[in-house]
Amino acid sequence: MGEFLRVLTDNASLFRDGFINTVKLFLIAGVGSLVLGTLLGAMRVSPIPALRAFGATYVNLIRNTPLTLVFAFLVFAVPKLDVNIDYFPSACIALTVYTSAFICEVVRSGVNTVATGQAEAARALGMTFAQVLTLIVLPQALRAMVPPLMSVLIAMLKNTTIAAGFSVLEAGAIPAYMAERGEPQFAVLTWIVIGFLILILPLVVLQRFLERKWAVAR
Amino acid sequence: MTTGDPLIVLDGVHKWFGPLHVLDDVSLSVDRGEVVVVIGPSGSGKSTLCRAINRLEPINEGTITFDGQPLPAEGKPLAKLRSEVGMVFQSFNLFAHKTILENVTLGPVKVRKEKPAAARERGLALLDRVGIANQADKYPAQLSGGQQQRVAIARALAMQPKAMLFDEPTSALDPEMVGEVLDVMTSLARDGMTMVVVTHEMGFARHAANRVVFMADGKLVEEAAPAEFFANPRSDRAKDFLSKILTH
Ligand SMILES: Nc1ncnc2c1ncn2[C@@H]1O[C@H](COP(=O)(O)OP(=O)(O)OP(=O)(O)O)[C@@H](O)[C@H]1O
Ligand SMILES: [Mg+2]
Numbered sequence: 001m002g003e004f005l006r007v008l009t010d011n012a013s014l015f016r017d018g019f020i021n022t023v024k025l026f027l028i029a030g031v032g033s034l035v036l037g038t039l040l041g042a043m044r045v046s047p048i049p050a051l052r053a054f055g056a057t058y059v060n061l062i063r064n065t066p067l068t069l070v071f072a073f074l075v076f077a078v079p080k081l082d083v084n085i086d087y088f089p090s091a092c093i094a095l096t097v098y099t100s101a102f103i104c105e106v107v108r109s110g111v112n113t114v115a116t117g118q119a120e121a122a123r124a125l126g127m128t129f130a131q132v133l134t135l136i137v138l139p140q141a142l143r144a145m146v147p148p149l150m151s152v153l154i155a156m157l158k159n160t161t162i163a164a165g166f167s168v169l170e171a172g173a174i175p176a177y178m179a180e181r182g183e184p185q186f187a188v189l190t191w192i193v194i195g196f197l198i199l200i201l202p203l204v205v206l207q208r209f210l211e212r213k214w215a216v217a218r
Numbered sequence: 219m220t221t222g223d224p225l226i227v228l229d230g231v232h233k234w235f236g237p238l239h240v241l242d243d244v245s246l247s248v249d250r251g252e253v254v255v256v257i258g259p260s261g262s263g264k265s266t267l268c269r270a271i272n273r274l275e276p277i278n279e280g281t282i283t284f285d286g287q288p289l290p291a292e293g294k295p296l297a298k299l300r301s302e303v304g305m306v307f308q309s310f311n312l313f314a315h316k317t318i319l320e321n322v323t324l325g326p327v328k329v330r331k332e333k334p335a336a337a338r339e340r341g342l343a344l345l346d347r348v349g350i351a352n353q354a355d356k357y358p359a360q361l362s363g364g365q366q367q368r369v370a371i372a373r374a375l376a377m378q379p380k381a382m383l384f385d386e387p388t389s390a391l392d393p394e395m396v397g398e399v400l401d402v403m404t405s406l407a408r409d410g411m412t413m414v415v416v417t418h419e420m421g422f423a424r425h426a427a428n429r430v431v432f433m434a435d436g437k438l439v440e441e442a443a444p445a446e447f448f449a450n451p452r453s454d455r456a457k458d459f460l461s462k463i464l465t466h
Contacts, residue, residue: 115311117309118311120274124274124374125301125329125373126298135328136313139315
């Protein structure tokens with residue numbers, strides 16, 4: 001047990017830096033993919049066929065591409081076009097591009113849970129598409145969206161570890177460093193698992209809270 | 219009351235759902251202040267006709283003009299047209315996440331950009347008119363069907379529309395609630411509102427309508443003043459239809 005704790009205390013700064021980057025990746029890509037995913041979801045339910053087609057193509061393309069490939073594209077292929085982005089921003093973009101395809105589908109299926117009469121009544125009042133969506137449909141869709149949204153966000157939190165393979169020092173990169181230092185892998189990996197559990201906990205609490213809140217309100 | 223001043227004009231309107239010809243060469247003119255009741259068997263295209271007038275359902279052929287203007291295809295002009303035509307649905311469609319008062323003020327504030335205070339005042343007055351003022355802070359699900367439908371009428375009226383469309387407004391109601399909704403509609407008709415009403419309420423048609431229009435298989439088969447239509451239907455389809463609903 002002393003040995004187990006020592007692994008953490010001796011390498012505290014590495015653990016700290018790794019997990020700080022994980023949180024940063026998560027927050028930046030989380031906000032990015034919520035915004036992009038909602039926009040894509042809006043496209044998929046919009047009355048304009050070209051936008052619908054774009055949204056559908058994006059989702060089908062990205063959702064069926066392995067995340068490592070999306071990363072490889074941004075880290076290796078994009079610089080060939082003389083666009084130079086650092087590893088960390090590249091990782092944020094890759095995660096955002098990838099996760100927003102899943103968020104888009106959550107938004108679309110959430111919208112489908114709202115009775116069509118709601119949007120119809122809003123249109124009949126003269127609301128624009130954006131108003132119908134933001135004032136009437138999305139607020140009512142949120143409740144159904146919370147559980148799948150949290151699943152997508154938790155998956156994304158875990159997906160941040162792929163960035164380790166692309167020169168970003170985040171939690172997923174810690175084991176390699178530790179191996180060099182000759183630390184016992186079992187203890188290292190256990191600490192990382194504990195770290196992720198601690199990060200996921202607030203998401204679970206948030207989900208409970210939102211589900212409770214919207215269970216009573218209409 | 220008819221004025222000889224057409225507000226809604228449909229001319230040679232056709233609409234298909236795939237192979238199904240739902241509106242077949244429909245021409246109809248509704249004057250300002252006129253109340254037209256549309257009746258006909260299920261699937262004859264009454265709802266589609268009603269929804270075509272504010273372009274919730276686009277048509278394939280023919281023209282529809284409202285207040286002298288052809289219906290805009292989309293975008294802002296279409297939204298503006300819809301804000302001038304009130305619509306009341308069979309299933310009420312009140313915004314479930316908004317209070318009764320919010321349901322009535324949302325359109326004026328968000329679409330017409332009215333001041334919230336002014337919209338609120340008129341909203342409360344309208345709720346009072348339809349007899350729901352004391353429920354303003356409740357949510358739709360807390361109201362009975364008849365109350366919800368009266369709120370839906372108030373919501374449409376809050377936009378100060380030039381015309382109102384009703385698609386079977388009482389069909390989803392328990393019998394004891396039909397009267398309260400029809401009363402509101404009758405008083406609207408008396409006040410000179412232009413109305414197109416799809417309904418099977420023959421009492422309303424007799425007392426409040428200026429004209430009855432009978433539809434079958436997407437065609438406008440017959441139109442006449444209510445008294446004449448009910449006493450002497452000319453077409454066999456209308457005779458058949460009336461014999462079925464009047465004997466029940
Ligand atoms: N969105 C749609 N897609 C395909 N067919 C439709 C659609 N809406 C209506 N229809 C069909 O068009 C026909 C006319 O429908 P409509 O709703 O206008 O009839 P209605 O006279 O209002 O009937 P009801 O008395 O049952 O309300 C029906 O056969 C219906 O099944
Ligand atoms: Mg109908």
